[in-house]
Amino acid sequence: MARVRHLVRTLVPFLVGAAAFAFILNSVVAAQHLPEYGSWTGIRPLEGKLQKLDRFASHGRVDALVLGSSISDFGFSAKLLSEQMTAATGKPYRVFNLSTGAAELATMPTLYRLARTVAKPRTLLITVPEEIKRPNVISPLSPDYILRKAPIGTAIAHPWLFPFEKWFFDIPLVHYGAPFRDRLVFGRYVHLASQGSDDYAMDDFGDSVSLSYQTSRADLSALRVSHDTMLVPLTQHRMSTWSQHAKLEYYFNDLDIDAMAQLRKLTAADGCQIVIIAHEVASDYYPAPITDPAYVRLHHQFFTILANQLHARLIVAGESFKAQQYMIMDSVHLNAYGADAFTRLIAAALTPSIAKPASQPVVKFPTLPDTPSSDVTLGNFAALVEAPKQKGALTLRLQILRNQAIPPLPDVSLRVMLRLPDNTDISAPARLTSATTIEATFAALPPGPNQMFLVRIVYEAGGRLAAQNQPVAAYTWSK
Amino acid sequence: MLFQTPTFLIFFLVFLPFYLVARRRHAVPLVVLAASQVFYGWWDWRFLFLLWTTIFTDFFLAQRVAATDVVWKRKLFLATSFTISLSLLGFFKYWNFFVATAVFARLPGAGAAHIPSLVLPVGISFYTFQSLSYIFDVYRGVHEPERNLVTYAAFVSYFPQLIAGPIQRVGHLLPQLVQPAPVTVERVLSGLALFAYGFFLKAVGDAIAQLINPVFSNLDHAPPSTVVASIFGFGLQIYFDFNGYSQMARGISRVLGIELTTNFRAPYLATSFRQFWTRWHITLSQWLRDYVYIPLGGNRVGSLMRYRNLMLTMLIGGLWHGAGWNFVIWGGLHGTYLVANTAFDQSWLSRSAAALPKALRAGLGWAVTFVGVMYAWLYFRIGTFHGAVTANRKIYEWLTSGHLWPWSVPSGLALLVGVVLVIDLVRRNAADIFPTELVGSRLALAVGGLAGGFFTVGLILLAATPAQQFIYFQF
Numbered sequence: 001m002a003r004v005r006h007l008v009r010t011l012v013p014f015l016v017g018a019a020a021f022a023f024i025l026n027s028v029v030a031a032q033h034l035p036e037y038g039s040w041t042g043i044r045p046l047e048g049k050l051q052k053l054d055r056f057a058s059h060g061r062v063d064a065l066v067l068g069s070s071i072s073d074f075g076f077s078a079k080l081l082s083e084q085m086t087a088a089t090g091k092p093y094r095v096f097n098l099s100t101g102a103a104e105l106a107t108m109p110t111l112y113r114l115a116r117t118v119a120k121p122r123t124l125l126i127t128v129p130e131e132i133k134r135p136n137v138i139s140p141l142s143p144d145y146i147l148r149k150a151p152i153g154t155a156i157a158h159p160w161l162f163p164f165e166k167w168f169f170d171i172p173l174v175h176y177g178a179p180f181r182d183r184l185v186f187g188r189y190v191h192l193a194s195q196g197s198d199d200y201a202m203d204d205f206g207d208s209v210s211l212s213y214q215t216s217r218a219d220l221s222a223l224r225v226s227h228d229t230m231l232v233p234l235t236q237h238r239m240s241t242w243s244q245h246a247k248l249e250y251y252f253n254d255l256d257i258d259a260m261a262q263l264r265k266l267t268a269a270d271g272c273q274i275v276i277i278a279h280e281v282a283s284d285y286y287p288a289p290i291t292d293p294a295y296v297r298l299h300h301q302f303f304t305i306l307a308n309q310l311h312a313r314l315i316v317a318g319e320s321f322k323a324q325q326y327m328i329m330d331s332v333h334l335n336a337y338g339a340d341a342f343t344r345l346i347a348a349a350l351t352p353s354i355a356k357p358a359s360q361p362v363v364k365f366p367t368l369p370d371t372p373s374s375d376v377t378l379g380n381f382a383a384l385v386e387a388p389k390q391k392g393a394l395t396l397r398l399q400i401l402r403n404q405a406i407p408p409l410p411d412v413s414l415r416v417m418l419r420l421p422d423n424t425d426i427s428a429p430a431r432l433t434s435a436t437t438i439e440a441t442f443a444a445l446p447p448g449p450n451q452m453f454l455v456r457i458v459y460e461a462g463g464r465l466a467a468q469n470q471p472v473a474a475y476t477w478s479k
Numbered sequence: 480m481l482f483q484t485p486t487f488l489i490f491f492l493v494f495l496p497f498y499l500v501a502r503r504r505h506a507v508p509l510v511v512l513a514a515s516q517v518f519y520g521w522w523d524w525r526f527l528f529l530l531w532t533t534i535f536t537d538f539f540l541a542q543r544v545a546a547t548d549v550v551w552k553r554k555l556f557l558a559t560s561f562t563i564s565l566s567l568l569g570f571f572k573y574w575n576f577f578v579a580t581a582v583f584a585r586l587p588g589a590g591a592a593h594i595p596s597l598v599l600p601v602g603i604s605f606y607t608f609q610s611l612s613y614i615f616d617v618y619r620g621v622h623e624p625e626r627n628l629v630t631y632a633a634f635v636s637y638f639p640q641l642i643a644g645p646i647q648r649v650g651h652l653l654p655q656l657v658q659p660a661p662v663t664v665e666r667v668l669s670g671l672a673l674f675a676y677g678f679f680l681k682a683v684g685d686a687i688a689q690l691i692n693p694v695f696s697n698l699d700h701a702p703p704s705t706v707v708a709s710i711f712g713f714g715l716q717i718y719f720d721f722n723g724y725s726q727m728a729r730g731i732s733r734v735l736g737i738e739l740t741t742n743f744r745a746p747y748l749a750t751s752f753r754q755f756w757t758r759w760h761i762t763l764s765q766w767l768r769d770y771v772y773i774p775l776g777g778n779r780v781g782s783l784m785r786y787r788n789l790m791l792t793m794l795i796g797g798l799w800h801g802a803g804w805n806f807v808i809w810g811g812l813h814g815t816y817l818v819a820n821t822a823f824d825q826s827w828l829s830r831s832a833a834a835l836p837k838a839l840r841a842g843l844g845w846a847v848t849f850v851g852v853m854y855a856w857l858y859f860r861i862g863t864f865h866g867a868v869t870a871n872r873k874i875y876e877w878l879t880s881g882h883l884w885p886w887s888v889p890s891g892l893a894l895l896v897g898v899v900l901v902i903d904l905v906r907r908n909a910a911d912i913f914p915t916e917l918v919g920s921r922l923a924l925a926v927g928g929l930a931g932g933f934f935t936v937g938l939i940l941l942a943a944t945p946a947q948q949f950i951y952f953q954f
Contacts, residue, residue: 010664010919017927022935039942173935177942184891185686185940 022173030172034179035192035404040169041114042150043143045197046100049206050114056096056204057119065119066097066206067111068127071279073099075334076127077343078205084347088354097206099127100143101197104134105306106255107143109262110156117166120270124263126312127277129284130302132231136254144255189404198405199381201473210335211383211472213328216370223331224283224290233298247305260309274312277346278303282338283331285323317345326365326384326452337384337452364421365452377417377425379467382456387448388477396455397439399474406471408435412459414468416440419454427465430457436473480521482727483678483941490518491731498735499662508633508656518638519602526600529567534632536563537610538625541617545624557618561611568607571600576802602642604799608766610635613649615770622649630657639732643724645742645762652737659736665919670733672913672930677726679933682940683895684719687712690892695860698869703877706870708886713860714853715896718747721760729911741910745903747852750844752816753824755852763799767792782825789821790814800859805867809858816851895936 036051038044056062063085066078078097085093098115100107108126115121138144148156151169155161169175182189201209234242234250242250248257267274278299284290300316307314327338334342341360348356365384369375388394396416402408409432416438417427428440438457445453455472458465480487494514501510520527540560544553569577613634616622625631634653640646660666691709694701701709725742732739746759756764768777775788790811797810823829832840854874861867877883906912918926 007664010668010923013923014668014918014927014930017924017929018931018934021928021931025932025935025939173939174942177939181686181939181942185889185895186690187889187891190689 026171026173029176029180032176032180032183034176034183035189037176037178037192038150039175039178040150040165041152042146043100044195045202045208046098046111046114046143048202049098049100050118052202052204052206053096053098053115054118056094056206060092060094062096062115062119062121063093064095064123064125065112065115065121066095066099066125066127067103067108067115068099068279069103069129070099070101070208070333071129071281072127072277073097073101073208074200074210074329074336075279075282075339075342076277076346077207077336077339079203079207080340080343081347081350082205084344084354085351088347088351095125095205096121099206103143104131104256105252106138106259107147109259109266110144110147110152112263112266113155113159113162114152116266116270117162121272124267124272124274125277126263126274126310127279128306129280130231130251130278130299133251134253134255138255192404194405198403199401199471201399201401201471207339209473210329210333211385211475212335212381213326213330213368213384214371214380215328215330217325218370219331220283220286220328222283223281224286231295231298233294233301239301244305244308247301248309251302251305257309260306264310274310275350276303276307276310276312276314278314278316278318279342280318281332282323282328282334285318285321285334285338285342286325286328288322289319315346315349317349318342321345322360324360324363324365325368326363335384361450363450363452366419366421366423366454368454376464376466377456377458378454379456379469381469381471382454382467383472383475384452385455385475387451387453388445389448390477390479391447392479393441393443394445395439395441395478397433397437397476397478398455398457398472400436400438400457401471401473402436409438409457409468409470410459414438415458415460415465417456417458417465418442418445420446421451421453427458480518482674482724482731483681483937486521490514490521502659502662502736507659508627508630511637511656512629512633515633515636515638515641519636519641522601529571529600529603530606530636531632532567533564533607533610534628534635536560537614537635538628538631541614541624542626544614544618553618557614560614564607564611568603571603573798573802580804605644605646606635606641608763608799609646612646612766612770616649625649625653637732637737639728639735639737640739643721643728644760645725645728645740646766647740647762651740655737660738662734662736663915665915666736667734668918668923668926668930669913669915670730670735672730672918672926672933673733673911674727674730675930675934675937676912677723677728677730679937679940680719680723680726680899682723682937683892683899684716684723686892686895686940687716687719690889691716695866698861698866698873701873703873703880704882704886706873707877708888710857710860710870710874711853714747714856717856717859718743719899726911733915744909745907747849747900748845748903748907749848750841752813752820752848752851755848756813756817763796767796771795782822785821786818789817793817803862804864805858805862808867809855812851812855812858816855895940 036044036048038047041047041050053062064078064081066072066076068076076097076099078095082093082095085095096115098111100111103111105128112124138148147153152165155165173180178191179189182191197208203209234247239247252260263274266272290296296319299319303314303316306312321342323334323338323341327334327341329335329338341357344357348354369378371378371380383398385396396418398416400406400409414430414432415427416430417425419425426442426445428442430438430440432438455475457468457470459468460466480490494510497510497514498507501507516527519530537560540556544556547553547556613622613625613631617624625634630653633656634647634649637647637652637656691712694705694709695713698706722743729739729741740762742761744758744761746755749755749758772788772792775791776784777788778785780788791814793810793814794807795810797806797808797813800806800809835843857870858867861870902912913926913930
């Protein structure tokens with residue numbers, strides 16, 4: 001008894017002291033506003049999305065989860081699908097987009113397991129393009145490679161660890177330890193490398209939002225031609241005589257096939273239905289979907305085999321999707337306008353009560369110069385905005401991004417410049433109303449609907465206007 | 480297997496129950512030996528053969544040394560042991576250095592010599608010296624030879640100190656392996672606290688490295704003041720890194736009820752070079768004193784011979800650290816410092832300086848020692864002739880620039896370094912920062928708070944950065 005009392009008397013104060021320090025430091029870290037470092041997964045945007053999904057799930061059930069690569073990260077709108085499904089069903093329907101850059105089929109089980117640490121969706125929308133069968137290796141710099149090398153790699157090897165690791169890495173001291181250290185020790189975020197995703201906003205539904213266009217018609221044609229001819233479909237005879245496994249092996253590698261088995265098992269355990277959505281690179285939709293019969297046959301074969309293997313419903317709505325140039329960010333990705341148009345088609349295919357959109361309206365927009373352009377008022381982030389519906393003097397308020405990758409606006413007089421559908425430029429002095437909002441008032445504008453303007457922030461240099469490269473996250477028109 | 484990695488934590492947690500059972504059955508050496516083989520073999524199991532060659536050689540030859548009174552036979556056995564151990568060390572550690580030097584000097588036939596790409600067996604310098612000290616002590620009659628091979632092998636390969644010391648003497652470690660002290664809650668908590676402090680030191684060292692490594696990899700284009708700051712930074716880094724390792728090793732061992740010798744005692748507060756070497760890498764400097772300096776004649780000879788002994792001892796010490804001329808220069812510089820220090824102490828200058836106020840003398844002594852030690856680190860860090868010349872040129876440019884303090888040290892890092900130096904100041908004469916009796920006192924809450932603080936801050940410092948090897952693993 002005396003030994004136990006001695007043990008307690010010595011151990012308790014020591015442990016209390018140790019825990020107290022950790023608790024205080026944890027509270028200090030939790031109170032800071034620190035950037036995401038991706039300390040668990042090694043992929044900053046993905047971990048940022050997971051945090052968003054956590055908040056999203058805390059406000060209600062997650063009905064559907066979108067998984068895919070950057071094609072669906074930019075080119076699919078969970079926000080719009082939520083709105084459309086809610087309106088059609090008469091009850092809240094909530095969709096979250098957990099797509100992440102460069103994800104492949106083999107990545108999907110990990111993404112799904114990550115999502116499950118927060119919420120179990122009723123529907124899983126797997127949004128993928130058809131691809132050439134890859135070798136059975138995880139290529140360096142692929143998300144799978146990074147995930148396996150990151151701390152989450154232990155949970156990927158032993159999936160029962162996922163909830164424990166999620167809990168551990170949600171502790172502020174653990175999750176934000178690295179940025180806190182950088183700020184405290186080095187005075188700046190020395191380990192926070194800028195990356196492409198920093199240039200785009202993300203909405204509360206997990207969609208990456210791009211209002212920009214960054215390509216040329218030549219780029220679009222080049223990728224489309226190569227994509228058109230890179231695969232050979234199975235002959236009719238083989239399709240009818242080969243086993244499902246043989247057909248599967250024709251299109252998919254072992255990593256993909258293993259991922260499908262994992263997904264089937266996981267979703268079956270959760271009572272979650274899988275829907276496969278065929279979604280191609282942007283150039284395949286411009287100026288109209290590819291109609292080459294061999295390609296169309298291959299397209300169908302690929303997705304039918306995939307859907308059969310996953311016991312999934314298949315939606316191949318893209319065959320009727322024509323992307324206009326203002327809907328395209330670059331040759332691979334749609335921008336926010338393209339994402340909306342594509343999502344409307346998917347919503348209609350998902351639920352019969354949503355009418356399929358009538359043929360796309362003719363939208364007038366200025367000629368989009370090839371990028372990079374000799375026009376110095378055009379930077380990488382010239383944004384497309386819809387024309388206002390009202391008439392008279394209107395104020396355009398632009399919400400701009402600000403993070404470690406984007407320097408703050410310079411302290412010079414800025415202007416907001418619009419290119420109208422008739423290719424004339426007008427500009428107005430800009431006012432900075434906060435660190436992330438800038439606005440300008442235009443006296444008279446041609447009113448919408450079905451018109452787009454090309455907007456950019458410019459500054460005067462040597463008597464000329466030049467682009468201030470500033471990504472636009474959102475915009476509003478007001479009187 | 481690095482102490483600060485989850486792999487080691489798992490290893491230790493698996494080892495612990497076996498160890499506790501072994502204590503009751505008086506089988507500690509056997510369990511420690513088995514664990515040490517796993518620990519060492521984890522890095523590269525093939526080098527276990529090398530370790531065992533040293534163990535077998537010194538174990539059996541020590542028996543032969545003790546078994547005979549014939550002087551020449553005793554000397555022969557001792558020389559055989561030294562030859563075998565030093566040959567292994569020489570081949571694996573110094574072969575490339577010898578051949579490269581011969582080629583550089585254009586010695587006949589050197590050009591045709593094959594330079595194999597040898598991997599340096601980790602910790603070879605440490606366990607070779609530890610084993611040699613044993614046979615030397617047996618030869619001198621200081622210690623009886625160990626009759627049990629398992630116990631002796633456990634002594635040479637004791638995992639907490641196998642890779643980078645502290646180098647232990649047979650009289651200190653071996654009895655503890657046979658009969659460790661009781662595992663009390665105070666001892667365990669004190670060990671954990673010591674480990675936490677070492678972990679923190681290692682983390683601060685790594686943080687400093689992140690600032691200075693880019694400078695050393697681009698010396699030619701770095702501003703002079705940055706180069707000077709980085710040399711001082713390296714001096715701090717190596718202290719935090721090696722002291723951190725030593726504290727972690729001692730902490731782990733204390734949990735097991737086995738005390739390891741202190742390796743550092745506030746070295747950067749030393750007020751003379753002689754004092755520095757009683758505070759820096761204490762176990763090595765004592766080894767060099769007892770097995771090199773004293774056998775050479777030590778202080779019992781005339782001044783010139785004494786200076787020679789000092790210089791030779793430090794040159795060997797330099798070469799022990801690494802197979803490169805930069806380490807020889809580093810050792811030579813410290814030899815010169817010690818010779819100058821001794822000469823000063825024996826001269827009329829010292830007697831004149833005695834008239835100065837004690838604080839002023841100490842301050843001057845500290846400044847000269849600190850700057851001298853920091854300057855010598857330059858050769859430790861920069862392994863090339865061109866690099867050393869460039870660094871010296873940058874130091875000259877800095878000294879003649881008129882802007883002696885244009886450094887910008889991140890305040891957070893300065894604060895962390897300051898914490899360590901204040902601890903050194905407060906505990907400069909203590910064996911360690913968290914002695915066992917402190918945990919059992921009313922200060923347990925504060926000790927727990929400090930330990931938790933060191934560990935938590937260490938974790939944050941190392942967060943999202945790959946585990947870095949300890950600098951002394953290469954020696």
